[in-house]
Amino acid sequence: MRLVTYRYPSKLGTHLGALREDGAVLDLAAADPALAGGNMPAFIAGGAAALQHARSAVESAPVAEGAVLCAPIPRPPKNVFCVGKNYREHAQEFAGSGFDASAKEVVPEAPVVFTKPATAIIPTGETIPVHLDPTNSTDYEGELAVVIGHGGRGIRAADAMKHVFGYTIVNDVTARTLQHRHRQWVLGKGIDGFCPMGPAILTADEVPDPSVLRVITHVNGETRQDAPVAELIFDIPALIAAISAGITLEPGDVIATGTPVGVGIGFNPPKFLKAGDVVRVEVPGIGVLENPVG
Template sequence: MRLVTFRDGKGTRIGALDEAGKVLDLAAADAVLPRDMLGLIAGGEATLALARAAETTAPIVEDAIILAPIPRPAKNIFCVGKNYHEHAKEFASSGFDATAKEVVPEAPVVFSKPPTSVIGPNEPIPSFLDSSGSTDYEGEIAIVIGRSGRGISEADAYNHIFGYTIVNDVTARTLQHKHRQWILGKGIDGFCPMGPAIVTADAAGTPPRLAISTWVNGELRQRATIDDLIFGIPTLIATISAAITLEPGDIIATGTPAGVGIGFTPPRFLRPGDTVRIEVPGIGVLENPVA
């Protein structure tokens, strides 16, 4: 099942995508369902079962505008840096990594992006807010937590996952380097495009077989599978939950593959008028223009 948050003339609510990518109005089929994604996730398996049942009779919304699946996360988005081998190498050699000397990290590098950075599909990435002119893209597969927990074991990690979505970890590289800690370079308003949907964990499989590709202006820049991660999904969940309680609706962006703008000589930063397209089969396409 692919769940979305959408808006039309009747307001904002949750829906599902059919096989053709059309938005189905779940609330119209079952008025008991929560109208927001965080409420649906918090409702657990019982609420998800209601959503699956509603999907079979839900009408298509012709004028739906798809938003980020969780337009306003309750907490910062957890992000993981340098989590693909080839990207770790390109970042280390780029001159923009001021955080550590090792190329491949010994443990997950975890940082965060604030809720105010989240935008949805087709919304402009506000590169004009990056005064350094060094805005870069990072296509990522993200985990959406479904069941809360602290001290979650790797063996139990998949039982805490609600589903998966796509995140573009947009980054002002000069600010990332200047401030050492990455939140100022990565947490700018609008620097976290997300969507278009959350594919539920049962539909993605355990472990999920997900692949990601990123294009800039039609040019393929990134391609990898989630199997290429240095630290896999169970390790990320165990590492973060050892210190911080994970709650329903929390998001973990798992890292980006090689092929980002700073991997080129000279760097190929985003400019107004560019378009970034990220695709994960089974989830969909997250596309955003650059402003």
């Protein structure tokens, strides 16, 4: 099941829906009033009972005519957790680009974790505001993101997958010059609108083994990234264990797992984003996250 948050252009509030294969959005609350409210983290916190309500509602839910997709979790409980240099070939291209001022080693010895604020989150279809990067060095990073279901602190890697609610897509848009200048990544990656997310959350029961998923990124129709999640240096259980060691994860928290080789700074000269470009990140099974640049 692919779950979404959506809105109507002429009405206030958000709603929970399911995304059909043909792209239609189903109004779950119309089939089951228990699913009213439109708060995805609250729904996730409802656990197995909430999921069963949604599964049953899909059978009779009407199409939400005129629905506009929001990010599936427009405002997570915390900042979006992001992981840097988590594909070996990308770590090497980043090290060779001259933009990495964060560490001496090429491949990290432990997960490199930073965050993006909720104000950076935008849905599929919304414009990436490249004009907010005064350095004209905006780059793309297609990533698989994990959505936490059952929360906790001190989660063991062996138990981590029990805490996964599902998966979505994140584009970790980055102002490379700011990333390098400040020797940390929040200011270069946390700009408003620099975290496209969506289009949906694919529930974990649909993906017994997330390592088989692929992250594919196109810019203006040109394939830039295409790699299996199996190539992660630190896999999903390792990331959940590392982050939860001292930080309590909550239902609806989002962890972007890292980007594969093929980002703009990997080219000579770099291929930075500019107004008029279109970035399309696809993870088959989850869907397509596509954003114009402006």
